[in-house]
Amino acid sequence: MDAIEAELTRLTSKSNLSKALTNIDGCLELLQAARNQIAEDPDSAAKTLAMLQQTMNSQLEKVGSDHKDVYTGLNKFGKALDKKFKSASAYHSPRHDNIANKQPELHRAVAMHLMREGHFSVASHLLDEATGAGHPIAVPPSLEEDFRTLYSILDSLSGHDLNPAIEWAHSRAHDLEHRGSNLEFELCRLKFITLFLDALETGPEEAMQFARTEFHRFQQRHFRDCLQLFLAFTYRAGIAGMMTGKNQPKDVVNPAPYPYYNLFQNVEERWENIGKMFTSEYCGLLGLSAESPLFLAVTAGSVALPVLEKLRRITEDKGTEWTSHGELPVEIPLPSPRYHFHSIFVCPVSKGQTTEDNPPMILPCGHVIAKESLDQLAKGNSANAHLKCPYCPKECTLGSAMQVII
Template sequence: METILKEFEKLQENGQLSKCQGLVDDLLDTLMKSRTQIEQGDVNNIDAYLKLLKSKVDTYTKRAKLHQKEIHGPLSRFGKSLDKSFKTNFSSAYQAPTFLKSNEEALNKAISMHFVRNGNFEVAQVFMNESGGSYVSDTTIAQFEAMFVILHSLKNNNLGPAIAWASDNRDYLKHRGSDLEFNLHKCQFVRLLLDPENSPSVVLNYARTKFGVFSDIYLSEISRLMTSLLYRHELDLSPYANLRYSPSFEEICQSFTNEYCASIGFSSDSPLYLAVTAGSAALPILAKMGSIMKLKRAEWSSLNELPVEIELPKKFQFHPIFVCPVSKEQTTDLNPPRMLVCGHIISQESLNAISRNRSNSKFKCPYCPSECTALEAKRVYFE
């Protein structure tokens, strides 16, 4: 890693394109001026003028090539240091059968949805037309178009549409325990507070009108907001200075996106983004595992389960995971967890093995003296 950092520092020092850009700009400026002079008839001997112009262009070209060589050397050495330190062939980290032609429709749907989720509606429509499928419904597209209209208003410092949406969905937000609507009103209150053209009565009237419905939950925060009126001309020097930046604009936009997507039955992030990001985090481990399996001449036989455990950040964990204490394998929809009469939980496959596939035959729990039958074992659902 030290070698990479050293080469990167050299690249930062010598790998600047500013000199080349300056030369190209000067060359373009010279060519434009020459063209104007020729068109206006200011050149007496056109052949001599073009010869002189060619000489200037050659000079600029030579100087640009010299600067390009200065950049190419550090860039080449940096690339070589990366190749030496990091593996670039990840063919052992995936299984070709996973990407069969039969999965093309699911992949196209994920790509189309990713475009829609990011507001690239025209790109999504072109992609669906060229791939020959309507992977995202018009209703879903319209819902996300409405979301991006509100987000665009937020980015232009207009909280009105977002406040109106939150007000219309107050019961839903309250059921989810969301503070979005209150935070939107809080931001609007602070903006009114900091605007010198607004009198205290305007700010006070807004608080009376909007904060009443939140008094049972946010009374303490409302009290701080009301007291900040006394320091409206010196808010940054007061105990309430943090009101200017809390919540931040990014937090408001993200909170709105989360709640809006949840209200229409979607996660806040694109499934394709989550899959690629999680896959990138797991790629080094899978590549190493693939190399080891190749050396040992072993094969990765399961399509629905990874052969090794890969820890991902909490943002990529959407459901609980249960590992059977008998088989040491993670349960799946095809191999669900089952709870015995005694309360111990094992996987379906372990249950079948212990009971010898006899549903009415009694067997002993592998962790206590209790006995039960396979029919008495209950399917377990984790939330």
């Protein structure tokens, strides 16, 4: 990368168009002056044009020299890039074009990504152009409005205004609870913490009123957390001293001698996390992932391309070709578990790895086998067909087995 950085520095500092633009401006000034001279004294046109030609030739030579420096710098920078990043032109060939027949899906992914990123006008233009070309993109009409609402609430959260988010969470409380989400409580807890910290100077009335109004709905799932927040009022003076630095802890082992003081630490981190949590739960209720699938696919593809390019060169040198579908002969290391979406499981019966068409199935006894192995063990194809677990004496029906995501 040092060679690339050096060429880039040379390109931006020396091989740029600033000199060329200055010389071109000088040419324009000479032309303007000559035109004015001829307009004032038409008889001197021949002399003026002769002098102009001589001066312009000199200026044009400078412009050509400036352009030559720019092209030389671009050429060296391009060679440095080509030397560092090997070409993967084989993946541009029709033989490797896996999306040639999936343009509608690609356009939909791009439109969805633009909406997720808040670029609504660009997404709208893309949808209009696709429709005008006779290839409408299948995006729900309400999706744009849903994401506009999301970004409106996120803007409020960035300004430390929790009210729009809390109102939305209250309106979707049943759906959030069905998902097992803690979003509504986390929003209310952060609101209480904000009011409590403000109350250290003004008084606890507003925080207490908010707690009485909101926390009763969380008594079943978050009773202990709510109780701790209420009891923090008992130590309000001590916590206030700790927050302002007036009460410095004497015990190094226990730097927070006041109970519940830790509830009011790292508030800025809570604000950052609540925005991510809200986005995740909001998209989850829309049936969408928290992150853009296009972003994840491009990121994972960027990581995988060097490995795939090396595989391509090796197979070409050996005159072989990988023909299996749905798997690769090498492992693709991905940077984070968030890029793993498919089950990786080897069936203990067939000794083969499961696939999308042959997923892992869990039996009521807890043992897991592949679906094809399950069908082979079952005595019949109906849901009531009986089978015996190959690893324990328990029996079950075919319909009682469930697909498991590992």
